[in-house]
Amino acid sequence: MFLNRVTKLHDRIPSQQDYPFSIPAIRTMDEIEIAANVTFFVGENGSGKSTLLEAIADKCEFNTAGGGRNNTYEVHASDSALGDYIRLSWMPKVTNGFFLRAESFYQFSSHLDEVDTTGFRDYGGKSLHHQSHGESFLSLFLHRFKGQAIYLLDEPEAALSPARQLAFLRVLYDLAEKEECQFIIATHSPILLGYPGADILSFDHGKISSIRYEESDHYQITRYFLENRERYLNELLKEEQDDE
Numbered sequence: 001m002f003l004n005r006v007t008k009l010h011d012r013i014p015s016q017q018d019y020p021f022s023i024p025a026i027r028t029m030d031e032i033e034i035a036a037n038v039t040f041f042v043g044e045n046g047s048g049k050s051t052l053l054e055a056i057a058d059k060c061e062f063n064t065a066g067g068g069r070n071n072t073y074e075v076h077a078s079d080s081a082l083g084d085y086i087r088l089s090w091m092p093k094v095t096n097g098f099f100l101r102a103e104s105f106y107q108f109s110s111h112l113d114e115v116d117t118t119g120f121r122d123y124g125g126k127s128l129h130h131q132s133h134g135e136s137f138l139s140l141f142l143h144r145f146k147g148q149a150i151y152l153l154d155e156p157e158a159a160l161s162p163a164r165q166l167a168f169l170r171v172l173y174d175l176a177e178k179e180e181c182q183f184i185i186a187t188h189s190p191i192l193l194g195y196p197g198a199d200i201l202s203f204d205h206g207k208i209s210s211i212r213y214e215e216s217d218h219y220q221i222t223r224y225f226l227e228n229r230e231r232y233l234n235e236l237l238k239e240e241q242d243d244e
């Protein structure tokens, strides 16, 4: 493990009312201990997961649109709003890694087409544009990701079928356990969250706190839905009709 703590620099904050400090979990954040090789950020939409992940990518000097340190290309050059207000503590420090952001992966693939001179050696042997969305993600994980590095992934499940999410768990295991790579992953996937031994940090209820897998909404709602689909749908759709 490399990154072991993220500290918010309280004295520098200009206003608690403005983004990103208007987000409750970011406003109340003090210090986050990163306790495992695989850490998940979970929480409701808008709870601040991407904001913090992007700030960590910024401090790692990765391209905040997606990529590693050497990937500079123009795409909504998003200056991290939080990056200047956090400090990362390392033991030891690593500079290798990658920030995966599903929404700008297309632009990253175009950037790679322009600069690659290796026959896409680190990306499965062909342009990412010539692979499906899910295939290109898995190629990245399988070929580009290696030891002594930190990987920041924002909703990697976006492109992956349930079967490929399981395949990703296997890749994650090999990288985290055998190569000792570190991962921080923002996710809504109850499959990915099931990774054994991961630390799950919830951004819900206005604070960032470590929770058990079974405590996550993702696990509870998915489980309840699968076990009670008819009743659940009846209630849900009836409520909508009643509302009309």
Ligand SMILES: Nc1ncnc2c1ncn2[C@@H]1O[C@H](COP(=O)(O)OP(=O)(O)OP(=O)(O)O)[C@@H](O)[C@H]1O
Residues within 6 Å of the ligand: 019, 023, 043, 044, 045, 046, 047, 048, 049, 050, 051, 052, 081, 186
């Ligand atoms: N550049 C910005 N300026 C102002 N507000 C922003 C900006 N980016 C995000 N926000 C707001 O901050 C909140 C947190 O956004 P963020 O993208 O971090 O959430 P998230 O937990 O990653 O959500 P999701 O699960 O939907 O990806 C949201 O309410 C969003 O509208």
